[in-house]
Amino acid sequence: MKTVKLSIIGFGAVGQGVARSIVLKKEALKKQGIDLRVVGIADSKGCEVNANGIDLKSALLRKKENGCVAKGAESAIDIIREIEQDIIVEVTPTNIENGEPGLSNMTAAFESGRHVVTSNKGPLALCFSDLKECAEDNGLIFRYEATVGGAIPIFNLVHEALAGNTIIGIEGILNGTTNYILTRMAEERLPYEHVLREAQELGIAETDPTYDVEGIDSACKLVILANSIFGQSATYRDVDVTGITKITPEALELAGRNNYVVKLICEAGNGVLTVAPHLVPRRHPLAVGGTLNVASILTDLAGRITISGKGAGSIETASSILSDILYIARNS
């Protein structure tokens, strides 16, 4: 039995999803020889620490009832540096201005000899190559499957499943909110503002939808993909971005009459880094509807491989985080 100790830094929807999925899978993983123990949890108000493994069910209940998990006052950085553990699961909220607190958390983790698994786009959209170098310098594993495409294992697909292929380019829909808005506008012939309000009521769009509808969230994800696949060191500010706010129902109807749909497409490859609305043939593999995400990978041997699935959701994102944790458990 291999014991793997980890802390969850950030205990919002994703952090709680990780805790729930570990509760669900604990016994099955033990049968595979892996004993996952959460030894620290930190949220913005405090922390819980237990070297023998936190009772996750009661931590989840306390979070639900009190709005916080806090039993102690140590900071996230204290937990990262001072507890004996293998992996830091960094799932604090994305901040694309300066990447904090994720950036400091990840750097502290690598400096303290911990592997890092994250869903936090901010630090990676701003300084991917620095973080990668910091992991490599310390001989540690850095995994970030959950930063792009939610439940879809895009990085595993590119780096492991398609090993041996040269990746020529990548195209995709990496934001479920805009895909939902464009799909509804086309199907119901409704104006942008109307569908945006509907999406906000359903919790699919945020109160301030700017990051999604202006394509910034897509640009962050695209740059993480491009840096990881092509070894670039771009930031999201290097992406040429056009959002969806100026698309009219009339434009969508015209496209539909000619068997096209309009999608907010991210494209990387051959030096290009763009996010913009594109006409996509209705039968093209990228033409997925609703809140789905999709990535199409163009390779020299395998041709085009397209993968789609849920791009958001706490348990779906936790699925990607869990597969990264298991990768580290098996390869460290």
Add this chain to the structure above:
Amino acid sequence: MKTVKLSIIGFGAVGQGVARSIVLKKEALKKQGIDLRVVGIADSKGCEVNANGIDLKSALLRKKENGCVAKGAESAIDIIREIEQDIIVEVTPTNIENGEPGLSNMTAAFESGRHVVTSNKGPLALCFSDLKECAEDNGLIFRYEATVGGAIPIFNLVHEALAGNTIIGIEGILNGTTNYILTRMAEERLPYEHVLREAQELGIAETDPTYDVEGIDSACKLVILANSIFGQSATYRDVDVTGITKITPEALELAGRNNYVVKLICEAGNGVLTVAPHLVPRRHPLAVGGTLNVASILTDLAGRITISGKGAGSIETASSILSDILYIARNS
């Protein structure tokens, strides 16, 4: 630098594709620390052996000019047993009556301490669990990504990328010939016999199309998937199969008017193993056209993940074989 020695058993379209892809990737792989050396090639007429590595370009040329690779008279089994090597790439033609010669080749490989990579469905559709056990008993790796879905890395997706998930079921289109026929019939409103002849002229369907159009090829692939994912030990004869020969253009037109397409769908999960034509909503992720293959994996955490790509082609199949070879190079 890790030297990995392998033999290619069977030198038809797939075997030659493997040789071509190794020629293409040799230098790139050396930069990753892997020196792939083909030390044996066997086709039905003879073999070539070179402990220092065969000149693949001249072997491919000789095959093209003479129709065979033979320089020596050793049999495939001799090569498998007697050359010092790590991996046997078994790519002889599929035989679903008794699995030969693939079954004997794979068994000899495991008994001689070689890992096996294969695209040969026959032995796996007949006695998957025996082969898996034989590999495990000898502490060897058995990889078969190319047996199902050509270039699409389905097994990697299920076993590695979605690690931690419980797989609830799998649905897919696993035969490109029937997908081409159904797509053309629907789009051009042509009868089955007409489109079949067209597919035969294009080399998409074989002269005797029975295995494809009666769903037997799909059943073989489905049973390999089901055995691998659910730990079953079924054979292709356990699959409930209906082919596409009785589908009329009128039925497809009726489906189309209601925004459905008809697809030959393979289904496994919950004890079910079926191949049959199904109505699929036009916007469903499984509704891919032309010769594409697609697999949709239903999981407990990640939800539905769908992956599509080319299901056939020598270089596309070689892509899956190469990724299996690299997996073994890195994990043995």
